[in-house]
Each structure stands twice: as structure tokens, then as C-alpha cells.
Amino acid sequence: MPARHDVRPRLSRLRLRAIEVAAGASLLSLTVVTTASAQLITIRTVPISQSEQFEFFPSRNLGMGGVNIALSDTLLDPFRNPADASRLRGSRFFSSPGTYSVTSDAGAGRTLPVGAYLRAGQWFGGLALAVQQVDASRRNVLQPPIFLEGDLTPPALRPNRPGLVTDPTLSPGNRTHGNQFATLMLGRDLHRAGLSLAGSLSWSGLNAVDGVDLLYPGSQRVDQSGHALDLRLGLLKEFADTRSFQAVVLHDRFAMTHDVMYLDQFWDPATQQIAFRQRNDRNLDHTSTWGAHLEYQLPLAAPGWRLGWLATANHMSHPKIPNYEIMNIPGDPGTSNAFNLGVGVSRRDGPATFGMDIVYEPIWSHTWALADVPIATTGGSIPAGGKTVENHFRFSNTLVRLGLDRELPVFGGRLAAFQLGLMVRSIGYHLNQDDLVAGSVRRQNESWTEWTPTWGLSLRFPEFELRYRGSMTHGSERPTSSFGGCPNCFEAVPGGIVVAPSGPMSLDPVKVVSHQVSFSLPLR
Amino acid sequence: MRAPLLRTIPIAALILAASCEQAETPPEPPPPNPTDAQLRQTLSVYGVVPIGPTPVSDPALVRLGQALMFDKILSGNRDISCATCHDPAAHLTDGLSLAIGTGALAAGGARTLGPGRRFAPRSAPTLLNQGLRAYEVFWDGRVSGFGAGPFETPAGAALPGGLPNIVAAQAMFPVLNRQEMRGDSGDLDRFGNINELARFSDDQLVETWNAVMVRLLAIPEYVTMFAAAYPGMAPQALGFRHAAAAIAAFEMQAFTRTGSPFDRFLDRDDAALSPAEKRGAVLFFGEARCSQCHNGPLLGGQSFANVGVPQLGPGTGAAAPLDLGRAGVPTQPNQPPNDFYRFAFRVPPLRNVELTAPYFHDGAYPTLDAVVHHYNDVPAAIQGFDVNQVDPAIRGTYHGSAATLADLTQHLDPRVSTPIRLTEAQLKDVVAFLKSLTDPAARDLGSLVPASVPSGLPIR
Numbered sequence: 004m005p006a007r008h009d010v011r012p013r014l015s016r017l018r019l020r021a022i023e024v025a026a027g028a029s030l031l032s033l034t035v036v037t038t039a040s041a042q043l044i045t046i047r048t049v050p051i052s053q054s055e056q057f058e059f060f061p062s063r064n065l066g067m068g069g070v071n072i073a074l075s076d077t078l079l080d081p082f083r084n085p086a087d088a089s090r091l092r093g094s095r096f097f098s099s100p101g102t103y104s105v106t107s108d109a110g111a112g113r114t115l116p117v118g119a120y121l122r123a124g125q126w127f128g129g130l131a132l133a134v135q136q137v138d139a140s141r142r143n144v145l146q147p148p149i150f151l152e153g154d155l156t157p158p159a160l161r162p163n164r165p166g167l168v169t170d171p172t173l174s175p176g177n178r179t180h181g182n183q184f185a186t187l188m189l190g191r192d193l194h195r196a197g198l199s200l201a202g203s204l205s206w207s208g209l210n211a212v213d214g215v216d217l218l219y220p221g222s223q224r225v226d227q228s229g230h231a232l233d234l235r236l237g238l239l240k241e242f243a244d245t246r247s248f249q250a251v252v253l254h255d256r257f258a259m260t261h262d263v264m265y266l267d268q269f270w271d272p273a274t275q276q277i278a279f280r281q282r283n284d285r286n287l288d289h290t291s292t293w294g295a296h297l298e299y300q301l302p303l304a305a306p307g308w309r310l311g312w313l314a315t316a317n318h319m320s321h322p323k324i325p326n327y328e329i330m331n332i333p334g335d336p337g338t339s340n341a342f343n344l345g346v347g348v349s350r351r352d353g354p355a356t357f358g359m360d361i362v363y364e365p366i367w368s369h370t371w372a373l374a375d376v377p378i379a380t381t382g383g384s385i386p387a388g389g390k391t392v393e394n395h396f397r398f399s400n401t402l403v404r405l406g407l408d409r410e411l412p413v414f415g416g417r418l419a420a421f422q423l424g425l426m427v428r429s430i431g432y433h434l435n436q437d438d439l440v441a442g443s444v445r446r447q448n449e450s451w452t453e454w455t456p457t458w459g460l461s462l463r464f465p466e467f468e469l470r471y472r473g474s475m476t477h478g479s480e481r482p483t484s485s486f487g488g489c490p491n492c493f494e495a496v497p498g499g500i501v502v503a504p505s506g507p508m509s510l511d512p513v514k515v516v517s518h519q520v521s522f523s524l525p526l527r
Numbered sequence: 528m529r530a531p532l533l534r535t536i537p538i539a540a541l542i543l544a545a546s547c548e549q550a551e552t553p554p555e556p557p558p559p560n561p562t563d564a565q566l567r568q569t570l571s572v573y574g575v576v577p578i579g580p581t582p583v584s585d586p587a588l589v590r591l592g593q594a595l596m597f598d599k600i601l602s603g604n605r606d607i608s609c610a611t612c613h614d615p616a617a618h619l620t621d622g623l624s625l626a627i628g629t630g631a632l633a634a635g636g637a638r639t640l641g642p643g644r645r646f647a648p649r650s651a652p653t654l655l656n657q658g659l660r661a662y663e664v665f666w667d668g669r670v671s672g673f674g675a676g677p678f679e680t681p682a683g684a685a686l687p688g689g690l691p692n693i694v695a696a697q698a699m700f701p702v703l704n705r706q707e708m709r710g711d712s713g714d715l716d717r718f719g720n721i722n723e724l725a726r727f728s729d730d731q732l733v734e735t736w737n738a739v740m741v742r743l744l745a746i747p748e749y750v751t752m753f754a755a756a757y758p759g760m761a762p763q764a765l766g767f768r769h770a771a772a773a774i775a776a777f778e779m780q781a782f783t784r785t786g787s788p789f790d791r792f793l794d795r796d797d798a799a800l801s802p803a804e805k806r807g808a809v810l811f812f813g814e815a816r817c818s819q820c821h822n823g824p825l826l827g828g829q830s831f832a833n834v835g836v837p838q839l840g841p842g843t844g845a846a847a848p849l850d851l852g853r854a855g856v857p858t859q860p861n862q863p864p865n866d867f868y869r870f871a872f873r874v875p876p877l878r879n880v881e882l883t884a885p886y887f888h889d890g891a892y893p894t895l896d897a898v899v900h901h902y903n904d905v906p907a908a909i910q911g912f913d914v915n916q917v918d919p920a921i922r923g924t925y926h927g928s929a930a931t932l933a934d935l936t937q938h939l940d941p942r943v944s945t946p947i948r949l950t951e952a953q954l955k956d957v958v959a960f961l962k963s964l965t966d967p968a969a970r971d972l973g974s975l976v977p978a979s980v981p982s983g984l985p986i987r
Contacts, residue, residue, distance in 0.1 A: 269824075272658060375798070391798075441802040441805075
């Protein structure tokens with residue numbers, strides 16, 4: 004009996020967690036698929052981190068926790084505001100191969116970006132290309148083939164025919180898929196006004212967004228395909244006293260298709276056995292974002308100190324969100340309004356640089372589900388096309404970044420530097436869910452914190468610059484599928500029924516580790 | 528330049544405050560309402576999966592089976608057919624607590640015991656979804672087996688081979704049962720002729736089956752129908768197993784009704800169940816413990832349980848007037864009853880249960896509401912059974928002595944031996960769920976009744 008008392012609360016929490024995840028997953032897909040996340044605000048309702056997948060362009064500051072409000076990042080900033088490319092006074096070639104991996108074999112990726120910043124007189128531009136290989140977050144396992152052959156069933160129950168699933172096209176698919184990225188930017192300096200104007204176009208051809216496959220527990224195979232398109236117009240105003248002002252307007256379109264294959268069990272009267280049949284679901288994940296971003300930097304009176312602030316507004320419409328297996332909200336549309344307000348300080352003192360950013364993100368999101376057919380409710384009925392569930396999310400996220408950089412003279416006129424940093428992201432939201440069918444209201448609070456220590460090394464030669472940076476994110480989680488979900492699931496299931504290995508999702512903590520080596524060299 | 532910094536400090540303080548607020552762990556939220564996803568996962572745990580299509584049978588075989596199902600020629604006294612007790616008008620049962628076999632009187636459409644006859648020990652189970660083929664059939668599961676056999680049956684080695692499935696195996700037996708179809712020795716049939724089937728002793732199974740076939744093949748229309756169903760087979764090679772296979776084909780083809788709202792829910796239509804039905808389902812597969820027995824694809828049909836059903840009727844076997852159920856089926860020849868199964872009966876599949884009252888092996892309860900109240904506190908229900916709720920004709924057969932009730936209670940299945948204590952509202956939800964198992968197409972089965980049968984005997 005004591006053992007049962009010990010087990011019951013734990014399972015209860017597990018179920019609760021699974022349910023929380025089920026409800027929250029409706030917004031996960033709003034994770035920004037872009038290489039320039041600063042102006043696109045990520046909305047996450049589950050602690051599945053995806054950012055490492057898309058942080059593959061070279062950066063001076065990512066080893067410092069990614070501080071950037073009061074400390075410019077000349078390598079990465081042009082991907083956020085194309086007008087920032089004007090700060091690069093010459094033409095440079097760069098490459099930044101990198102990897103990331105999730106512990107527990109829950110995902111990995113490798114990216115090879117190459118690119119160049121070019122300048123000709125008052126015109127400047129850039130072109131960057133990247134190819135990426137992403138390992139799925141789980142092994143695609145066809146529901147064990149031996150199961151299909153009936154080998155797990157008692158001999159007396161085995162079918163006379165050789166295998167219940169004979170479709171030769173049925174395969175678990177490849178675990179690794181490729182993505183492609185291309186960014187083109189073009190701008191012009193208006194020296195007289197101290198202004199730079201530029202535009203950029205980024206396109207991503209996507210076959211694997213990390214973590215998505217985990218949102219369809221019980222599925223046998225998830226094939227992703229789609230693209231993201233990002234258009235930006237940026238302005239940079241640099242004043243003579245080193246103050247700077249930036250503005251960006253952007254439009255981002257994200258469209259993915261998830262083809263999910265399940266093997267559903269069914270009772271086959273002909274064989275008196277549970278057999279399997281294939282079911283293919285096509286889920287669309289579409290989000291369109293309009294955004295505006297302002298940023299201002301100024302020197303402070305104290306020597307070496309700079310102050311910056313930023314403000315961002317995003318309006319997202321998501322006409323289609325995947326109908327995840329773990330959720331009860333089918334393909335819900337919705338809208339979100341996301342903002343961030345940030346302030347940062349930095350100090351450069353000889354060979355040492357210190358920076359700190361604090362960003363606050365308030366987000367409001369409203370999603371709903373529509374009835375395909377008239378539905379009887381507790382108090383009446385909902386016509387076809389009427390809302391069946393409404394979700395009101397209120398996010399209150401905070402991001403703190405700290406970092407330092409110390410340059411060291413080394414032999415031969417070379418310059419070395421090391422970097423250390425820490426990024427802390429706190430995500431919290433309140434969900435108010437109105438189930439208009441059951442006539443019930445659910446209120447829920449969810450929060451978690453991710454800690455990402457970062458580190459970096461750089462070597463600057465006269466001919467080129469070589470950088471390494473790494474990071475390790477703690478606090479991320481990855482779903483695992485488990486049995487359960489029933490009030491008596493800790494008791495033996497009678498009848499000897501063969502149960503498919505699908506169940507409610509629970510989350511296990513993982514660490515996400517990334518490494519990147521980048522180098523850049525002047526072209527002329 | 529100091530002013531901007533000073534202005535920034537309050538903003539930073541606010542942001543830090545917000546950050547600190549987030550760092551607090553929120554209180555654990557209250558348990559949410561059950562979701563479709565949660566219910567689906569629970570169903571998966573209990574092996575409740577959609578029902579696939581039944582195999583399509585040869586139309587000639589099905590036509591033959593339909594004729595045999597409704598033809599009283601199969602009974603010794605030519606007064607009862609399979610469909611008499613498995614009447615489409617009563618959803619393939621007879622609506623009686625205990626079945627009435629051959630020799631019944633029919634007045635105003637209601638069948639009553641004939642002179643010298645007695646009730647069968649158990650109710651006639653519905654044949655709805657018999658074609659889905661559970662592992663055991665009959666209330667005591669005395670016929671069991673998988674696929675095309677071999678089958679465990681009371682016939683032992685006398686059972687002919689070649690039976691295609693358990694439904695056909697089951698169909699071999701009612702014609703042997705004196706109370707149900709064969710009649711007693713000395714009976715005269717409806718025309719005053721000797722009932723030749725009743726003349727065989729109870730261990731002359733093969734002879735009885737052969738005698739039935741003699742009757743059938745004496746009718747030219749049956750000869751034609753058998754020839755169509757079994758082309759190329761000489762009449763002398765036909766046995767009653769061929770008739771049983773045809774009856775089974777008809778049952779599987781015509782009696783399968785799996786279009787209930789619950790089946791639509793299993794096929795991923797979340798809107799198929801009402802909120803009350805979903806609440807009931809969550810109870811059914813959880814707190815109410817129903818799924819501890821009623822699980823698997825058929826929601827039952829694969830185990831036995833003593834759930835404390837009051838003992839009614841003449842009883843059966845050596846324990847009569849009690850009915851020990853599964854315990855009365857020897858696991859080995861000449862073995863004593865297995866007390867583990869004392870008073871245990873087959874856990875029936877539940878689809879369309881709303882239509883097949885009265886309930887349990889002896890029809891002790893007339894409504895689903897009464898059934899769920901019984902389960903809510905089985906020990907109390909055993910002691911407090913109100914015999915007035917059953918047919919007056921069988922009230923006198925209630926075995927409610929203290930010793931019997933103690934015996935029944937002592938051998939209760941542990942899954943029902945303690946009260947569940949659902950509220951009235953919860954019990955209503957469970958009933959709502961049970962009614963969601965009804966296929967609308969099962970409500971009227973009148974179209975299954977043929978206009979006539981080859982023997983020319985009346986169908987009603």
C-alpha cells in the first residue's frame with residue numbers, strides 16, 4: 004500500500020502535465036523560423052527550444068550571451084536590419100559551420116552557411132546561403148514490424164496470412180532531412196544625412212523544423228515541407244556623436260505542411276485480431292507576421308559606457324495551426340499581438356567589453372476551434388462554423404543577457420579574445436480556455452526558465468578572423484510518449500489487450516548544446 | 528548624458544520585477560475537464576479500437592443462412608426458429624428475462640410457457656454484432672476458439688471439422704438443446720407428427736445433426752439453395768456444419784451494427800459524443816471501473832466475472848436450481864466445477880446494449896439505470912434486490928436465501944466487491960455513454976425478416 008500512495012500523486016502530476024502540454028501545444032508552431040529573431044517574437048507554449056536550429060550565421064556577440072541592445076554585432080546585425088550592413092566598410096567573405104545537439108538523442112543539426120558582404124561606393128549588399136541537415140527529434144520507428152507480423156501475439160492469435168501490413172511503400176522514412184536558406188540584401192548609404200537604407204529578402208526551404216515530429220506522438224512518420232519568406236526594410240541613422248537609431252519594418256510568411264502517417268489499430272473480425280491500417284493526416288502550419296522594430300543607442304557620459312533600448316511590435320495571424328495529436332483543439336486559427344521592450348548597457352574598457360540586456364515581452368494570443376458539423380452542447384447546440392473552443396493566452400516573458408569579452412595580445416601581432424555569457428529566458432503564460440461544447444472554463448498558469456551559458460574564443464589575424472562560440476541551454480524539455488492518461492492506468496489492464504505505444508505526452512528535461520566555428524576574411 | 532540613464536533605471540526595475548514574478552512557481556492548477564485527447568489515450572490503454580469491416584460473404588451463402596435463421600424446420604417440433612428467440616423486432620433477443628424455447632404458447636404476440644415446459648436457465652443473448660466474433664459465446668462461454676478453430680465446445684470430438692468461425696460453431700448447438708429447439712422425447716410437432724429429432728439420446732449429436740439435414744434436403748428449395756451456396760458439392764456430402772456456416776455468414780453479414788456515435792468517435796470524430804456522453808465515457812473507463820471488464824475492441828466478450836447478479840430461474844447442471852455460470856463448464860472432462868468462476872458469466876460486448884433489455888444472464892434488471900445502480904454498490908445490491916422488477920412469471924424462481932446471497936457475495940469478482948459510490952449525476956452520465964453505443968441502424972431490424980422460408984412454415 005505505501006507504494007501505491009507514493010505512485011498515485013506522481014502519476015497524477017504526470018497526467019496533469021500531459022494535459023497542460025496538450026492544451027498548450029496549439030501555439031508552439033509560432034516559433035519563429037528565421038535567422039534574425041530579434042525582430043520576430045517567438046511564442047512558445049511548451050519548453051521545446053528550436054532557436055539553436057536557426058542561429059547559424061556568424062556573430063561577434065553570441066559568445067557573450069547574445070547581448071546586442073547596447074553593443075553592436077557587426078557580423079549578425081545585418082541579418083536583423085539590412086541597413087546595418089553599411090557598418091561593414093569593406094567586402095568580406097564569411098562562413099560559420101555549426102552544429103547543435105539535444106541530449107538524450109532528441110535531435111541534432113548541422114549547418115554550413117557561406118556568404119559575403121559586398122560594398123561598392125555608396126551601395127552595399129550581401130548574399131548568404133546555408134544548407135542544413137537536421138536529425139529528427141525521435142527515431143522514426145514504424146510500429147515494430149514484428150508487431151505487424153503478429154509476433155507479439157500468442158501463437159494461437161496469429162493470422163494465417165503473412166503479415167497484416169504489406170504496403171511496400173510503408174517505411175519509417177529518413178531520420179535526417181535538409182533545409183536550405185538564402186538571404187539577399189541590398190542597401191545604400193546616404194552620407195549627407197548619415198542614413199543608410201536597405202532591404203533584404205530571406206527564403207528558407209524547410210523539410211525539418213526541429214521538435215515538430217515530437218508533437219505527433221503515436222505517429223509513425225512525419226514528413227515536413229514548406230518555406231518561410233522574410234522581407235525587411237531597414238534604416239540606420241548614425242549620428243556624429245556615435246548615437247545611432249534603427250528602424251525595421253518586416254513581413255514574414257511561414258507555411259509548412261506536416262504529412263503525418265499513423266498506423267491505427269482496429270479490430271479485424273475476419274482474423275479476430277487487432278490489426279493495423281494506415282492513416283495519413285495532412286496538417287498545415289501557416290503564420291503571417293507584420294512587424295516593426297525601433298532601436299536606439301547612445302554613449303553615456305561615463306567613458307566607454309553605452310545605453311540602448313529597443314521596442315518591437317508583431318502582429319501575427321495564424322489561419323492554420325497543426326492539429327497535433329496531443330491536443331484537443333483541431334486546426335485552430337487565431338491572432339497574436341506580441342511586443343518587446345528592452346534596455347541594455349555596455350561598457351568597453353580597453354581590451355574588456357561588458358554588456359547586459361533586459362527585455363520584457365508581453366504577448367496576447369487568441370485562438371479558437373471551429374465546428375465542422377453542428378455540435379450538441381450542454382446548453383444547446385453550436386452550428387457548423389461556430390466556435391467550439393476559445394483560448395486566450397497572456398504571456399509575460401523576460402529575457403536577460405549578460406556577457407563579457409576580453410582581448411588578449413598573443414605572439415606575432417595576433418589578437419585573441421575569450422567570451423563568456425549567460426542568457427536567461429523566463430517564459431510564463433496564463434491560459435483561459437472556454438470549452439463552448441462542454442460549457443466549461445479552464446484556467447491555467449505555466450512557466451519555465453531556460454538558462455543558456457555561452458562561451459567563445461576568437462583569433463584575429465591580419466588576413467582573417469577565426470571565431471568559436473558554444474552554448475548549452477538548460478531548461479528545455481522534450482516530449483516523450485508514454486502509456487497512461489487513465490485514472491486506473493497504474494493498475495494492470497485486464498484482458499491481455501495489446502496496446503499501441505502511444506500515450507499522453509510527458510516532458511523530459513534535456514540540454515541543447517551548440518558549437519560554431521566562423522571565419523571571415525576581407526575580399527579586397 | 529546622465530539623464531537617460533536615470534530614466535532607464537525605473538524601466539529596468541519594472542522589467543526585473545516582472546522577471547522575478549515569472550520566476551515564482553505558480554500553484555498547481557486544478558484538474559482540467561477531460562479532453563478528447565485524454566479520452567482517446569484512455570481508450571487506447573484499454574484496447575478499445577475501431578471495428579473493421581466484416582468480411583463479405585458469398586451472397587448465396589447469406590441467402591441460405593437467412594432462410595435457415597427464420598425457418599422453424601430446424602426445431603424438432605417445427606414451432607421455433609433461431610429468430611424466435613433472436614427476433615429482429617426485439618433487436619435479436621426476445622425481450623424476456625429467461626428464454627422460452629420449444630412448446631411455447633403465443634398469445635397476442637407474447638410467448639409464454641407451454642404446458643409442461645419451463646424457462647431456459649438463461650436469457651437469449653442478442654445476436655447483434657455476433658459477427659464481430661468474440662472469443663467465447665454463450666453466457667458460460669462453453670463454445671470458444673479463434674479463427675477457424677479448433678473450438679472448445681461441449682460436443683468435444685463429435686464437432687465436425689471445417690467450421691469457418693466461432694459463430695458457425697455456436698450455431699451447431701441450439702438444434703441439439705431439447706429446451707431450446709429439439710424438444711423432448713415423445714413430443715409431437717405442430718402438425719401432430721412424431722418429433723424425430725427428439726428421439727435421439729442426448730449424446731447422439733451427429734445423428735441429430737444428420738436428421739436435421741435430412742429434413743432440410745427433403746425440401747427442393749433448400750436443395751437448390753445449398754447447391755448455390757456450395758457449388759459442386761454433392762448433397763450427400765452436406766452436413767449440418769454447412770447449414771451452420773450459412774447461418775453464421777448471414778449473422779455476420781446482416782447483424783453487424785457498428786455505426787454508433789461512440790464508433791464515430793473512435794474513428795476520430797470528436798463531435799460524435801455529447802459532453803454528457805464524454806463525461807460518462809471518462810467514468811466508464813475510470814472511476815466507475817466498467818472498463819476493468821468491458822474492455823477491448825468489443826467492450827467485453829473476452830472474460831468472465833461474478834458481478835453479483837441475483838440468481839433467477841431453474842438453474843442448470845448439478846447445482847440447479849442455482850446457475851454457477853462458467854464454473855459449470857468443466858475445464859477438463861470429468862473435472863469438478865472450478866470455484867474460481869463460481870457465479871461468473873461472460874462479460875458481454877456492449878455495443879447496442881441500450882436495445883437489448885433486460886440485462887445480465889437472467890434478465891434480472893430491466894433498465895440500464897437499474898444496472899448502473901447495481902454496479903454502484905454490488906454488495907448492497909445483492910442484499911437489497913427487488914424481485915418485483917422482473918417478470919411476474921419468474922419472480923418465484925428468485926433464489927434469495929441468506930446462504931445463496933452469502934455464497935454469491937463470497938465469490939464476488941474483486942473488481943466489484945467494494946462500492947463505487949458514483950453520484951446520481953455521474954450514473955446518468957454513464958447511462959448516457961452506454962446509450963452512445965447504439966447504432967441508429969440497429970433500432971429497426973425489420974428488413975431482415977424474409978417474406979417466407981422454404982419450408983413454408985410461418986415465420987412468426
